[in-house]
Amino acid sequence: MRSGLTELDAIVSVARHRSFRTAATSLGLSTSALSHAVAALEARIGVRLFHRTTRSVTLTAAGEQFVQEIAPALATIRGAIEQAGDQRDTPRGVLRINTSLGAAQQVMQPLVFEYLRRYPEMQVDIVTEGRLIDIVLEGFDAGIRLAEMVPQDMIAVPLGPSQRLVVVGSPAYFAEHGVPRTPVDLLQRPCIRSRMPGGAVWRWEFERRGETQQIDVKGPLTLDDGALMLQAARNGVGLAYLSEWNVAPDLAAGTLRCVLEDWTPAFDGLCLYYPGRRHVPAGLRAMIELIREQRTAAGRPPRRARK
Structure with missing residues (x-):
């Protein structure tokens, strides 16, 4: 691995990802090559930039200051290189x-x-x-x-x-539990709850003619993936609140039906x-x-x- 900008890019990437493996992948290098480059730069400047353990990688105080100084300069240099490359007929x-x-x-x-x-x-x-x-x-x-x-x-x-969320369920589900007429009716029916990336369970949001409602639905299953929610809805586990784009094939095939459509405007x-x-x-x-x-x-x- 050559010295110069590539070594500096390696330092910034490890600092960003807090992982030699992830940083190496992002740069298209082997982990050993990246580790060698970082160690070589540390030896050359005589300062340790990272604390390394088997479980974590963190910047030293000197490393924090070093990265803060070089990151903007690297961005400027990369921008100049990109502008020069823009003269090509085809992007690369x-x-x-x-x-x-x-x-x-x-x-x-x-x-x-x-x-x-x-x-x-x-x-x-x-x-x-x-x-x-x-x-x-x-x-x-x-x-x-x-x-x-x-x-x-x-x-x-x-x-x-524009997009739209829709409440969907299987024909078998509606035959057993009936059809909700208002968002509040959802509190009396099993639903498939949605967990957000931060860990909180999402309250289903509805709007009609300026009136808004948030419903903390209940149900036997909580999931964090739309494809799994769709699978559960097809099997009658509960109602799901999903993107209309995702459920369009099921709506066309009749394996799922929409309800509360007047409460789910496009956005x-x-x-x-x-x-x-x-x-x-x-x-x-x-x-x-x-x-x-x-x-x-x-x-x-x-x-x-x-x-």
Whole structure:
């Protein structure tokens, strides 16, 4: 492994991930090569930058100061390299995107596959997780989330149509438990509870003509994955509150039915978002242009990005 910027990138990556293994993966290196590079730099400057144990990696006081000093400079240098590379006819490199699993499933076919077809010299690295992270701090070029979840300091590019959550159950479930007519009726029926990434159980939210209700539903099963909730609903375990996109095939096939539809209005859909205070890499610009092209082709005007 050569010295110079690569070693500094290694230090910043280990500091960010608090793990040599994860940092090595993000940089495309072996763990041993990364560890050797960090140790070599520490030996050269004569200061230990990390406390290492078999279970954790943390920065020393000197390491904290070192990373704070070099991280902005590295970002500036990478930006200059990216701007120089923008002179190429075709984008080349890696586009790192953070998103939720459900959002990734929605954008793979219409967006990501087409992007890779058009730009064969680009790679797309997608990390899915439920929690909302700081994409700048974690080293991502962009994120994809529902519009309401996008941080206010980010530029947001509308990605798809509006979305809607729906309450669904199987025909067998309704035959046994009846059909709820209002959100309050859910308190008397078994539901599939949803655990949020932070650990709290989500209260189902409803709105109709300005009236809002939050219902802390009860039921025999609590899950943190939409696919598992869908499976449980199909089997009559309880009612589930899921994205209409996820349940559309079941609704069409009749294996699930919607209820309380007048209490579940549509809301703004997915957005791709990125920081506006830094240079936009050519690969990300190409993704943004593809999004706008697809929105125009679908008859959805390319709304201005939120700044």
